Amino acid sequence: MVSDVGAFIAKRLPWAVLTIFLASLLSFSLLYFSPGNSAEMILSAEMGHEPTQEAVQSFVKNFGLDEHFISQYLGWMSNILHGSFGSSLRTGDPVLEEFMARFPATFILALSALSFALIIGVSFGVLSAVKPNSWLDYLGNVIASTGIAIPSFWLGLLLIFFFSIQLNILPSFGYGGLEHLILPTIALGSHQVARILRVTRESMLDVLGEDYIVFAYAKGLTEKVVVIKHAIRNALNPVVTQAGLDLGYLLGGTVIIEQVFGWPGIGSFLLTSVMARDFPVVSGFVLMIAFLFVLINLLVDLSYSIIDPRVKLEGVK
Amino acid sequence: MVEINRTFLSCIAIACVVAALALAGCTGEQKNQNSPEQQTLIVGGYRDFKGCSQVKANVFNTFLDIGDDGRPQPGKLVESWEISDDGKEYTFRLSQGVEFHDGTEWNSTTAKWFFEWCSNARSTNIVFQKIDDVETEGEYTVKISLNEQYGAFLKDLTSPWRSEVIPPTAVKPERSKQGEIVDFIGTGPFKVEEYVKGQKAVIVRVKEGEESKVDKIIFKTIEDSQSRVSALRAGDVDIIGATEHHASIPYESVPTLKEDSNIVVKRQSYGRVQTLEFNCVDGPAKDINVRKAVNYAINREDMVEKLLAGVAPPMPTILTPRYPFANSLEGKGYPYDPAKSKELLSEAGWEDTDNDGIREKNGEDLILDYVVPKGEANANSIAVFVQSELEEVGIKVNVQIMERGAAGKAEDEGNFDLYLHHMYGIPGLPEGPLTGIYWSENPDPGDKWKYHSEELDSIIETALSSGKDEDYAKAYGLLQEEHACVPLYDIEKIVAHKKEVKGFEFSPSIYRANFGTVYLEK
Numbered sequence: 001m002v003s004d005v006g007a008f009i010a011k012r013l014p015w016a017v018l019t020i021f022l023a024s025l026l027s028f029s030l031l032y033f034s035p036g037n038s039a040e041m042i043l044s045a046e047m048g049h050e051p052t053q054e055a056v057q058s059f060v061k062n063f064g065l066d067e068h069f070i071s072q073y074l075g076w077m078s079n080i081l082h083g084s085f086g087s088s089l090r091t092g093d094p095v096l097e098e099f100m101a102r103f104p105a106t107f108i109l110a111l112s113a114l115s116f117a118l119i120i121g122v123s124f125g126v127l128s129a130v131k132p133n134s135w136l137d138y139l140g141n142v143i144a145s146t147g148i149a150i151p152s153f154w155l156g157l158l159l160i161f162f163f164s165i166q167l168n169i170l171p172s173f174g175y176g177g178l179e180h181l182i183l184p185t186i187a188l189g190s191h192q193v194a195r196i197l198r199v200t201r202e203s204m205l206d207v208l209g210e211d212y213i214v215f216a217y218a219k220g221l222t223e224k225v226v227v228i229k230h231a232i233r234n235a236l237n238p239v240v241t242q243a244g245l246d247l248g249y250l251l252g253g254t255v256i257i258e259q260v261f262g263w264p265g266i267g268s269f270l271l272t273s274v275m276a277r278d279f280p281v282v283s284g285f286v287l288m289i290a291f292l293f294v295l296i297n298l299l300v301d302l303s304y305s306i307i308d309p310r311v312k313l314e315g316v317k
Numbered sequence: 318m319v320e321i322n323r324t325f326l327s328c329i330a331i332a333c334v335v336a337a338l339a340l341a342g343c344t345g346e347q348k349n350q351n352s353p354e355q356q357t358l359i360v361g362g363y364r365d366f367k368g369c370s371q372v373k374a375n376v377f378n379t380f381l382d383i384g385d386d387g388r389p390q391p392g393k394l395v396e397s398w399e400i401s402d403d404g405k406e407y408t409f410r411l412s413q414g415v416e417f418h419d420g421t422e423w424n425s426t427t428a429k430w431f432f433e434w435c436s437n438a439r440s441t442n443i444v445f446q447k448i449d450d451v452e453t454e455g456e457y458t459v460k461i462s463l464n465e466q467y468g469a470f471l472k473d474l475t476s477p478w479r480s481e482v483i484p485p486t487a488v489k490p491e492r493s494k495q496g497e498i499v500d501f502i503g504t505g506p507f508k509v510e511e512y513v514k515g516q517k518a519v520i521v522r523v524k525e526g527e528e529s530k531v532d533k534i535i536f537k538t539i540e541d542s543q544s545r546v547s548a549l550r551a552g553d554v555d556i557i558g559a560t561e562h563h564a565s566i567p568y569e570s571v572p573t574l575k576e577d578s579n580i581v582v583k584r585q586s587y588g589r590v591q592t593l594e595f596n597c598v599d600g601p602a603k604d605i606n607v608r609k610a611v612n613y614a615i616n617r618e619d620m621v622e623k624l625l626a627g628v629a630p631p632m633p634t635i636l637t638p639r640y641p642f643a644n645s646l647e648g649k650g651y652p653y654d655p656a657k658s659k660e661l662l663s664e665a666g667w668e669d670t671d672n673d674g675i676r677e678k679n680g681e682d683l684i685l686d687y688v689v690p691k692g693e694a695n696a697n698s699i700a701v702f703v704q705s706e707l708e709e710v711g712i713k714v715n716v717q718i719m720e721r722g723a724a725g726k727a728e729d730e731g732n733f734d735l736y737l738h739h740m741y742g743i744p745g746l747p748e749g750p751l752t753g754i755y756w757s758e759n760p761d762p763g764d765k766w767k768y769h770s771e772e773l774d775s776i777i778e779t780a781l782s783s784g785k786d787e788d789y790a791k792a793y794g795l796l797q798e799e800h801a802c803v804p805l806y807d808i809e810k811i812v813a814h815k816k817e818v819k820g821f822e823f824s825p826s827i828y829r830a831n832f833g834t835v836y837l838e839k
Binding site: 062272 | 367440442538544547548723
């Protein structure tokens with residue numbers, strides 16, 4: 001088993017490196033070739049008015065922004081290979097420090113939202129499939145439809161209005177105790193709840209129609225045993241795929257929710273950096289997010305064989 | 318195997334939930350609960366503490382202070398100064414008895430180290446590139462020689478980005494002129510107790526015994542403007558809007574805040590005007606009659622009433638005439654007069670010959686490209702308003718809302734007739750708009766399309782060398798007469814705080830906020 005996993009990872013590794021490299025090249029070149037002068041944009045955001053040309057030139061020279069694209073990109077890559085992601089043009093602090101200061105907040109929120117989505121989504125998905133056309137099924141449908149239809153930022157504002165301003169029982173923003181996590185988790189996770197609920201329901205309906213389920217019932221097993229022991233496990237693979245994709249997406253930064261709830265994650269910082277053309281930050285963050293995405297995909301693929309032993313790892317004889 | 322896998326999956330699921338909850342920690346902060354012994358003020362702001370000059374102004378002093386008129390003045394660190402006749406030597410008499418938070422004394426030795434450190438660490442700032450030599454003359458006098466005359470020298474020494482004064486003990490290696498800042502040590506009334514990047518900073522009052530004022534300030538970063546408003550309404554913060562150099566509270570939220578009996582809203586003008594710059598070099602607006610017609614066609618009173626909840630004062634002059642350096646603009650505001658606007662367009666040869674509502678000249682429609690950099694506050698609705706006002710007099714407006722970089726490129730290349738931006742405010746006045754936009758010597762590529770003339774250049778140069786208000790007033794008077802731009806409204810700074818917050822006063826500079834005088838009513 002261990003050697004299987006090793007072989008699988010060895011086969012995927014070159015593709016993973018290539019994916020990360022292409023993501024970095026793309027983000028660096030998109031930012032480099034898009035209109036706008038980093039120096040002007042950063043200085044004017046800092047000072048609140050247009051900077052003098054002398055100040056702009058001094059900034060450009062200091063950060064080597066007048067160099068050719070290839071030379072800037074190679075310099076950046078060479079620094080990364082030496083363990084340095086460079087420094088932010090806006091804050092002057094190392095990019096890695098900026099990322100590490102913000103990533104825990106994004107990680108916690110992403111994990112919390114995904115856990116919320118899995119608990120609600122899988123529960124209602126299974127119940128909807130087991131009791132089709134029942135009130136539970138209809139309730140599941142309502143949850144899925146509203147979760148998809150309501151924009152998360154709007155839900156966030158509604159939650160703040162009711163729970164923070166009107167009822168005054170939960171904080172409207174910030175990062176700290178559990179009470180700070182509740183509203184952003186619901187706002188962010190509602191979309192994922194809907195998706196996971198639908199995937200679980202579809203998958204469960206497929207599995208419940210399989211011969212071995214009929215056989216299990218024929219054996220005299222109770223519905224509880226059939227569903228929990230035989231059906232759910234076999235229905236989980238698509239759910240895990242969906243959850244893995246969702247987690248990758250959530251770790252990439254949940255810009256709007258972070259903004260609405262003043263959550264100090266990477267998303268809002270990344271957005272501000274894109275606006276300011278702070279390319280060391282954008283390229284560095286994209287590189288790290290790409291790495292995480294690739295890692296999560298790899299873990300999801302590995303988990304298939306753990307959940308369902310019939311699944312063989314691709315490329316392993 | 319089945320049991321193991323199920324257990325494994327359950328463990329992972331539980332671990333996910335537990336990790337999320339545990340990592341979130343149990344360090345939740347309660348809303349402001351002040352005891353009679355300690356007064357804590359919770360401030361909500363857009364930026365991180367390190368980039369927020371307004372909060373840092375309570376921890377650090379700048380080398381020189383700034384007056385209500387935007388001019389440099391002696392402050393906590395400097396008592397007085399003299400300038401040599403050639404304008405290249407500045408002798409500063411330093412204040413005595415001032416200490417940094419770590420006990421380091423402020424004297425000529427620390428001042429000399431500070432300027433020499435700035436020449437390395439802040440070398441990208443032009444002011445420090447101009448310094449040739451720093452000498453100490455006794456314990457409390459320091460003489461700075463410049464390599465050439467630099468008119469903005471004193472002004473730059475009031476700037477928080479250039480001259481936040483730190484001691485040699487705040488850098489590592491200590492006292493090194495190449496050292497990196499490793500600690501927040503200043504001479505301000507508060508010192509930093511805690512800083513968490515991107516989240517918060519806690520600053521506490523240095524001197525005890527000022528019981529009637531706040532002892533502790535918790536500055537929290539909340540990037541979204543509506544979220545800051547919600548946080549104030551929910552009672553999670555005590556004050557918002559004070560720590561940004563622009564009007565950070567959305568105007569449309571002001572009526573709601575005013576209706577709340579627990580909230581007080583305050584306004585302060587810094588002379589900063591939301592403006593449309595004309596392309597005076599290429600296109601219809603190079604004709605002064607077209608520029609006049611645009612200025613007379615806009616009902617500014619109506620605009621602020623309908624779109625800005627009546628919060629921002631309409632601005633019919635390029636600067637507010639209440640400043641002595643702009644008093645020439647008194648009574649010169651552009652009136653709302655659509656009939657005159659139409660008359661001027663006809664005089665300029667623009668007539669609607671085909672009755673399609675748009676005027677033409679030589680077979681070409683009168684169309685103005687109106688560029689709006691994305692993210693500029695209130696800009697989109699204002700653009701639509703201006704568009705409809707100009708349509709009334711026969712001018713078609715193409716509103717182009719562009720991402721900031723693209724808008725800057727359009728400006729640089731002259732691909733605009735009207736370009737929206739915000740003018741300089743105190744402390745960038747009076748010289749900012751002149752040297753930064755209208756002086757022909759300004760090398761910014763986007764500004765070459767703006768209004769320029771030899772007469773104006775000569776007045777600006779006289780004003781820059783004399784520094785007299787009447788010379789600046791002359792320059793602004795000419796810009797107003799020439800209809801160099803379309804002033805729209807005064808971007809007033811708005812601060813909202815809880816009713817129990819007392820003693821807040823606006824600072825003379827948009828880059829500062831003084832919380833030293835604030836107290837909480839028990």
